[in-house]
Amino acid sequence: MTFINYASREINCKIVYYGPGLCGKTTNIQWIFEQANPERKGKLVSLATETDRTLFFDFLPLDMGTVKGFKVRFHLYTVPGQVFYDASRKLILRGCDGVIFVADSQTARMEANIESIANLATNLKENGFDIRTIPYVLQLNKRDMPTAAPVTEMEQLLRFRNEPMIEAVASRGIGVIDTLKATARQILMDLQRG
């Protein structure tokens, strides 16, 4: 749910990073946080366990600049990937404008990727969204791993609506901004359609 404030000429969009445990959702956001211009970024809030696993969510507000005289601000959220945090994941999807699915390229994690997409579809539906129509981008993360599955194979297993598919190594920032940009494009184009 985009919040358009005509008084302060601001527009706020919520983007959620989704995916199985340890696929690199937090790494994506951390990289953006480290690279972003200090004037443009807010504080990175991480609600994590002592072992740095996401417990509830990470949150990063980003000022992107202006479009048509409106300040555009993105609120980036990650969900906890571990299976048993499903109730929390559902809450974080509330009112989101777009979803980035971060898939783990390692062959051994393919089943977890598939399960997580199915879980995303269910949780989106419970929040009144349709996974087939909401702005959505598929990121194939950890492309540098020796056990990474071929892109064509991942595409066959995980891509289901001709969504933008971006190869990434989030720990080195490869593909991170491209992924965010592809999502932003869909959200803003959606707004255009009204």
Next chain:
Amino acid sequence: MAKLDLVMFEEEYKQLQEIISRLQTDSSSKVVFLVDKNGQQIAAAGEVRSIDATSLASLTAGNVAATDGLAKLIGEKEFSLLFHEGEKDNLHISIVGKRGILVVIFDQNSSLALVRLRVKKASRELQEIFEHVEQRAQSQGGDNAKFESPFTEITDEDIDRLFGD
């Protein structure tokens, strides 16, 4: 379509701002924030600069959402009030209508009873405005002629520029 954008016009925003400014003075509190259930700040009054408002809005919404989940687990519709007591400052969080959250931060210069009393009155006024905003959004759903989005002519170049390309 589940996605109903929250569109706030100048006049409504001014009214909201007036109500929470009054609430801040009347309740002798330090800061009052009005945030939306999805974690976005709508308006603020008081010593706003002393607090990271964006993080506050997102954490409050997370807190309310988690408490909502707890309420449903035990068969309650919602817990409409949350209170956090600190050594110096206290947080009073209450739900306004379907999508608003009112956050009042106060210290020993006020009291829980006074805050509760003032919040009750302000909530009613805020709710009326929210209902108005919602009604307008619903009556205009699918009818873009009445409400022209500022993004009707957005181009790929506009989006590239946002990312500094």
